[in-house]
Amino acid sequence: MQRIHYAATAILLSLVSTVSAQQITGIAPKQIIGGKGEVLTITGSGFGGSRGSSYVSFFREGNTYTDATTGNAFNYLSWSNTEIKLEMPVAFSNKIKVNINGTDYLSTDTLKVKANLGYRQANPLLYDLLTDNNKKGGVTWLVHPVYWNNPEIKQAIADVVQEFRCKTGVNYILEPLTQWVPLNLGQGKHIIAPDSSLGVVGFNDRLWASCILGAETFYHNQTQLLRFNTQQNWYYGKGQPPAGAAKFRYVLFHEMGHSLGLGHVNEWGESMYPTVTLLPSDNWCKRDTITAAEQKAIKHYISLSQNFAFRGCGITPMKPNIDCKDVFGLSVGVESLAQEGAWLFPNPASNQLQVKLPASEHAAISLWDTRGRKVLSANIHGTETINLPAALSDGIYMVRLSKDHGTQTTRLIVQR
Ligand SMILES: [Zn+2]
Known part of the structure; x- marks a missing residue:
């Protein structure tokens, strides 16, 4: 009896130690974006002193967990017996797994992945970037x-x-x-x-x-x-x-x-x-x-x-958009309202607009709304006054002045 009792105790202790040896007790943050380099920290016990062949596994599109090949390619920043830090890869929301020497351990917490930034390679992160493709900035x-x-x-x-x-x-x-x-x-x-x-x-x-x-x-x-x-x-x-x-x-x-x-x-x-x-x-x-x-x-x-610093094959980075509401690119090329717009008066304008050119100069002037519709066009010789259409509503318009040697563009504010 005594012997059996000791044996039973030994088995119980061994079970307890197996359950508690490897487990995930926490993940932080619990809400994250995948694929942009945010760090995920997994805490627990029994992860092993170094990663070796162990890896972290995430739920993915297609409703499967990532395999060893994918898991080995993630960017692990540190791995200790009690804590793992890695760059959060692309994943779907779910519990996460740590695979230690061939056995999966599931977290109790769910990791919420609110957005994913797709990459070409997870470590180091490499993307197919956007460039100044149109040579107008984007x-x-x-x-x-x-x-x-x-x-x-x-x-x-x-x-x-x-x-x-x-x-x-x-x-x-x-x-x-x-x-x-x-x-x-x-x-x-x-x-x-x-x-x-x-x-x-x-x-x-x-x-x-x-x-x-x-x-x-x-x-x-x-x-x-x-x-x-x-x-x-x-x-x-x-x-x-x-x-x-x-x-x-x-x-x-x-x-x-x-x-x-x-x-x-x-x-x-x-x-x-x-x-x-x-x-x-x-x-x-x-x-x-x-x-x-x-x-x-x-x-x-x-x-x-x-x-990005790369400059081969004529590639240059995308430029910031100056006026985010200018979806038709009307302000592309406009440097400064003060310099470029000196030939327009007044600005803001209400009913009339004076266009000042040197006395000998001819130009075609056109006015465009922010939706890319032409609302006025006229030919100018020297300094002239134009009546703005009565139907023109308050807002910002683009004025294009086309001369023999090029085009000038500026913004005009109409306020009535
Ligand atoms: Zn889609």
């Missing part, structure tokens, strides 16, 4: 005539681009697609277009390119497309779409989010949730702004796209 998206010529759709696209420009600093501008081209990446044009042969609701295609200079290979996105299925019952307005309709602005958030480096998340409420129509996204697609997590992830990507 990327010009050419809008298909079916969209450009429909005021409601054009407005929806302009509003979404303005949201991204103002919230993330991306230098995206819009111009009309004036020449017919087939919808493929081989055209070298960034195009936003309807597509009758698209098998999904919306799609972002990307063509990356690389340039090697010395020891560095720089990867960048060269061309992208944003295509939208013509078979959908589209709603182009703001707020909640009518039942059964697909909200174009929301789907554009999602696809444009991809174009700005974002991957999917399984967090409800985020634009990068994989399904973009009907439920569950109908529960949150009424918002007409991007989320805080999306803003943070894209801002990081834009900062990298604006500040």
Whole structure:
């Protein structure tokens, strides 16, 4: 009896020690962005004095946990018996696992991944960045005539681009697609277009390119497309779409989010949730702004796209957008209102505008609203006074002055 009792005690002790030897007691932070270099700290016990063949495993798109090959490629900053620090990779929200010598240990806490910034390589983090692709500071998206010529759709696209420009600093501008081209990446044009042969609701295609200079290979996105299925019952307005309709602005958030480096998340409420129509996204697609997590992830990507040091193959970084509401790039090239606008008086103007040129000079003047519509054009000789159209509403307009030797542009404020 005595012997058996001792034996039973020994087994019990051994069980207790097995359960408590390896376990995850905490993760911090509990809410994180994947793929942008944020540090995740995992605390617990029995992790081993060094990593060896052990690794951390995360839930991913496709509903599986990352395997050993992926886990070994993460950037571990430190590994001790009680604490692991690593750069948070792209992942889906769920409990996390630590695999120690072939055995998985599951956390009790859930890690919420609110946004993911997709990368080419996890360690060190390497992305396909955006550049000054149009040599006007960023990327010009050419809008298909079916969209450009429909005021409601054009407005929806302009509003979404303005949201991204103002919230993330991306230098995206819009111009009309004036020449017919087939919808493929081989055209070298960034195009936003309807597509009758698209098998999904919306799609972002990307063509990356690389340039090697010395020891560095720089990867960048060269061309992208944003295509939208013509078979959908589209709603182009703001707020909640009518039942059964697909909200174009929301789907554009999602696809444009991809174009700005974002991957999917399984967090409800985020634009990068994989399904973009009907439920569950109908529960949150009424918002007409991007989320805080999306803003943070894209801002990081834009900062990298604006500040890289690589200078091969004519590649230069994306430039900051000066006026985030200027979605049609009207202010591109405008240096300073005081210097450039000296030929306009008064500014702000109410009903009349005086254009001052040297007495012998001729020029064509045109006035454009922030939606890219021409609202006035006239020919000027020397100093002349122009009557502003009565229908012109208060706001900022672009004035273009075209002379033989070039074009001058400035902003005009109309206040009545
Ligand atoms: Zn997607």
